[in-house]
Amino acid sequence: MNANPILLQKKYSRVIECFAGRMNISLDDALEFFYHSEVYQLMRDGVSDMHCMSDEYLAEELKQEYETKQVVK
Numbered sequence: 001m002n003a004n005p006i007l008l009q010k011k012y013s014r015v016i017e018c019f020a021g022r023m024n025i026s027l028d029d030a031l032e033f034f035y036h037s038e039v040y041q042l043m044r045d046g047v048s049d050m051h052c053m054s055d056e057y058l059a060e061e062l063k064q065e066y067e068t069k070q071v072v073k
Contacts, residue, residue, distance in 0.1 A: 003051045008043070011051060015039075018059035023066060037065055 003011070012034065020030035034040050039061050042050040050058070 003046065008051055011055070012040070012043070014055045015058045015062070018055050019062045019066075022059055022063055033066060034062065037062060039065060 016027065016030045016034050019034065020027050023030065025033075039050070039058060042048065043058070053061075
């Protein structure tokens with residue numbers, strides 16, 4: 001299923017803001033991470049209707065991905 005592009009952009013901004021708050025990082029850093037994340041790719045491609053998940057759920061998924069990538073570095 002494909003989401004309306006305008007609604008999807010609004011969803012991205014809410015998720016990025018929620019993620020930044022959870023991680024206590026700047027919106028710029030959150031934005032940079034988001035657009036290079038697997039979560040973004042899944043949302044963008046409509047995989048498993050990820051774009052239908054709550055903002056908080058997606059921010060938590062981003063947090064887990066962020067923490068995993070920090071450990072690898």
